[in-house]
Amino acid sequence: MNELNELKNPDKIDGKNNNTKNNNNNNNKDSNTENSITEIIKADNETQDNLSDLCVLEDIKTLKSKYKVYKTSKYLTKKDINNIIEKDYDEIIMPQSIYKLLNEKNKSSMEKLRLCGIIVKTTDNVGRPKKITKYDKDKIKELLVDGKSVRKTAEIMDMKKTTVWENIKDCMNEIKIEKFRKMIYEYKELLIMQERYGSYVESLFLELDIYINNEDMENALEILNKIIIYVKSEDKKD
Numbered sequence: 762m763n764e765l766n767e768l769k770n771p772d773k774i775d776g777k778n779n780n781t782k783n784n785n786n787n788n789n790k791d792s793n794t795e796n797s798i799t800e801i802i803k804a805d806n807e808t809q810d811n812l813s814d815l816c817v818l819e820d821i822k823t824l825k826s827k828y829k830v831y832k833t834s835k836y837l838t839k840k841d842i843n844n845i846i847e848k849d850y851d852e853i854i855m856p857q858s859i860y861k862l863l864n865e866k867n868k869s870s871m872e873k874l875r876l877c878g879i880i881v882k883t884t885d886n887v888g889r890p891k892k893i894t895k896y897d898k899d900k901i902k903e904l905l906v907d908g909k910s911v912r913k914t915a916e917i918m919d920m921k922k923t924t925v926w927e928n929i930k931d932c933m934n935e936i937k938i939e940k941f942r943k944m945i946y947e948y949k950e951l952l953i954m955q956e957r958y959g960s961y962v963e964s965l966f967l968e969l970d971i972y973i974n975n976e977d978m979e980n981a982l983e984i985l986n987k988i989i990i991y992v993k994s995e996d997k998k999d
Contacts (some may be wrong), residue, residue: 842870852880893928906939
């Protein structure tokens, strides 16, 4: 995403024609705007000319996968373990007593899990997660979209991390898409503020929004890159 370099400070692209006062005003506005894009756009506070840390590609890859956790309070047979491997689980959580029993009586299967890269964790709490209200669930989603981690969200909501995760894990793709959409909105506002939001760029953003609504993130990323390249090429002309 090197094409994002120097987007944050248009004064450097436009040359040295603007006076010092305008440069300082624009830099302050840019800094205030982009500080809100905490996880996807990381500004370089020293040079204020770098948006290359837009981690869209990483987020898109994450959207395509879902971390699968298998919880059990029962002893796992060899057949059970083979089914877990076939269903491509990433992690197994079980009571400490079951873990010890499996290591004693089914050691070969436990070794097979490790060889397949499946993480085995122990806990004393493998029961049903605590149910939360719709209001709390919506608030959790909002915090995650704003860039808060599950741990921080749990602290704010005064809940256990497991309670937060179990109640929103099925919504994570939706949350990540909304997070991506928020980043796009912030970027769009930045271009408008810098007077770089022309009719062609507007049409590309409309197309981008359609792809996001259809959860077609590959094409959405392609359009985003197209916007970035076009804006930078127009800056060079100036």
